[in-house]
Amino acid sequence: MTDEPLTADxxxxxxxxxxxxxxxxxxxxxxxxxALDVSHGTIYRHFPNxxxxxxxxxxxxLARVSAPLEAIAAEKGPADDRLRRWLQALAWAKRRKVLxxxxxxxxxxxxxxxxxxVVDAHVEALIGQLARIIxxxxxxxxxxxTDARAAARAVxxxxxxxxxxxxxxxxxxxxxxxxxxxxxxxxxAALAGRHPD
Amino acid sequence: MTDEPLTADxxxxxxxxxxxxxxxxxxxxxxxxxALDVSHGTIYRHFPNxxxxxxxxxxxxLARVSAPLEAIAAEKGPADDRLRRWLQALAWAKRRKVLxxxxxxxxxxxxxxxxxxVVDAHVEALIGQLARIIxxxxxxxxxxxTDARAAARAVxxxxxxxxxxxxxxxxxxxxxxxxxxxxxxxxxAALAGRHPD
Numbered sequence: 001m002t003d004e005p006l007t008a009d010x011x012x013x014x015x016x017x018x019x020x021x022x023x024x025x026x027x028x029x030x031x032x033x034x035a036l037d038v039s040h041g042t043i044y045r046h047f048p049n050x051x052x053x054x055x056x057x058x059x060x061x062l063a064r065v066s067a068p069l070e071a072i073a074a075e076k077g078p079a080d081d082r083l084r085r086w087l088q089a090l091a092w093a094k095r096r097k098v099l100x101x102x103x104x105x106x107x108x109x110x111x112x113x114x115x116x117x118v119v120d121a122h123v124e125a126l127i128g129q130l131a132r133i134i135x136x137x138x139x140x141x142x143x144x145x146t147d148a149r150a151a152a153r154a155v156x157x158x159x160x161x162x163x164x165x166x167x168x169x170x171x172x173x174x175x176x177x178x179x180x181x182x183x184x185x186x187x188x189a190a191l192a193g194r195h196p197d
Numbered sequence: 198m199t200d201e202p203l204t205a206d207x208x209x210x211x212x213x214x215x216x217x218x219x220x221x222x223x224x225x226x227x228x229x230x231x232a233l234d235v236s237h238g239t240i241y242r243h244f245p246n247x248x249x250x251x252x253x254x255x256x257x258x259l260a261r262v263s264a265p266l267e268a269i270a271a272e273k274g275p276a277d278d279r280l281r282r283w284l285q286a287l288a289w290a291k292r293r294k295v296l297x298x299x300x301x302x303x304x305x306x307x308x309x310x311x312x313x314x315v316v317d318a319h320v321e322a323l324i325g326q327l328a329r330i331i332x333x334x335x336x337x338x339x340x341x342x343t344d345a346r347a348a349a350r351a352v353x354x355x356x357x358x359x360x361x362x363x364x365x366x367x368x369x370x371x372x373x374x375x376x377x378x379x380x381x382x383x384x385x386a387a388l389a390g391r392h393p394d
Contacts, residue, residue: 151379151383153376153379154376154379154380154382158355158383159355161361164358164363164364166361167357167363182347182348182350182351182354183351183354186348186351186384187355189386189390190383190386190387193386
């Protein structure tokens with residue numbers, strides 16, 4: 001037992017380590033408590049049950065994806081440029097996670113499948129960021145769509161091949177960057193109301 | 198043993214039945230031969246090995262998806278209307294397969310994952326159909342894109358959420374039809390070079 005106070009963040013660090021070792025289905029709160037050398041009652045003071053701990057781990061993991069994207073959404077530059085960079089950043093962040101540590105990515109993907117509420121909130125947050133960029137483009141007159149939220153949803157759906165983990169096996173295909181660029185051009189053209197470059 | 202001649206089609210019928218019962222990983226050529234009451238050597242005269250039989254089953258299954266779409270691609274009506282009907286037909290065919298018999302769909306999905314060459318050829322054929330529709334729209338002046346093949350690829354990728362089996366768990370979500378319509382509008386707008394309706 002260390003003298004450091006047992007914060008929620010330290011519990012999540014330990015839970016990540018244990019998940020990595022045992023996988024989502026075999027990890028128990030007792031395993032996490034053992035890794036921290038505390039009683040499982042101590043964990044339950046921070047997270048009332050295993051599902052709450054699992055959701056908190058998934059939430060922190062997804063926040064690492066959405067935080068840098070939030071920065072792009074909050075910028076003030078041209079909306080088309082920000083939209084492009086936002087979509088690239090999302091696709092590249094996912095791709096880097098898969099390539100850097102495929103096993104950990106698979107673990108988190110399995111975890112996220114169980115934490116549907118957390119994933120749904122994450123997707124809504126991402127679509128909210130996209131909607132703000134599109135709204136800025138509408139205000140500046142470079143996007144001619146009328147419903148920023150609906151357009152954001154469509155942009156998110158239309159680029160799914162490049163950011164949804166179910167397609168990660170194709171993210172190293174030779175044509176993937178070109179395919180992404182084609183879809184991006186299509187999306188930008190539709191938002192602007194002009195033909196694709 | 199029946200008196201019917203043993204055609205490739207009858208072997209494929211039997212292979213489908215056996216696959217349905219045992220799943221792709223447990224099905225052997227011997228199982229298929231047993232179901233037909235012939236020796237496995239008889240099967241090998243039509244399909245040189247298990248992979249060839251597996252690929253032929255996958256190919257016939259995928260042909261049932263692409264044949265009705267081919268009919269839409271070959272029509273002569275307005276290209277935007279045909280593009281909409283083609284994409285709807287693809288999405289609905291996949292959705293019907295999942296809802297009618299989820300277990301069989303999962304079996305074929307697993308089978309297709311092993312028959313990558315067959316799946317790639319199927320996707321290329323579908324993109325070829327889309328390209329012909331887009332080409333017609335370009336000739337008629339309603340689509341302003343310049344590269345029909347690249348546009349077809351982008352349309353296929355952008356609608357992946359609605360036809361790729363990896364997303365089948367979401368095909369019964371209440372918002373799915375609206376989401377499809379939004380992406381369809383975006384695609385049509387981009388092809389036409391105007392803002393989405």
